[in-house]
Amino acid sequence: EAQVTQNPRYLITVTGKKLTVTCSQNMNHEYMSWYRQDPGLGLRQIYYSMNVEVTDKGDVPEGYKVSRKEKRNFPLILESPSPNQTSLYFCASSLFPAGDTQYFGPGTRLTVL
């Protein structure tokens, strides 16, 4: 089954404790991206990757890191989480860049205390 998976689905952590949210897709997509969704603000792009070892900032990259060492995986790293990073996070992939259907993972609800 073609899908995008994310782990963990739910995470409660404390300020400053490094965490990684994994994202994996099995569709051989070149383009992957991370979004956060907050009430009233919609989906905002954090980082995106055009291919292996090629990443760039989206609209809200502060406080986040990413890496793309393999085509299928695109982890999101919060090295020192803060309460303002409490949000719902989605990973997405597509065969081509932004002008193509985005396939979303199930989401990760993160709470930073």
Added chain:
Amino acid sequence: QKEVEQNSGPLSVPEGAIASLNCTYSDRGSQSFFWYRQYSGKSPELIMSIYSNGDKEDGRFTAQLNKASQYVSLLIRDSQPSDSATYLCAPSRSNDYKLSFGAGTTVTVRA
């Protein structure tokens, strides 16, 4: 200034009625336009895409695009309770890597 504006909602419609969702965008270079549906607690899923001016129909859904007015809309005919969700508008340039979404319009179909 927001790049993508949607009617804020929530939009409440009776079952069987037409729900009309509007979206305006600021980037005149946008070429591809997507409507995603997001059920509460779930991830967005694509329901419609449109690339040319005019109307595009898919079942009970019709997307309308007017590039001159920088306006795209989604009509849901014969609304059903299963249409109750938040609808996200996403215009983009085909050769761009950044993607912007509107904040979404929440639709509630009441029986």
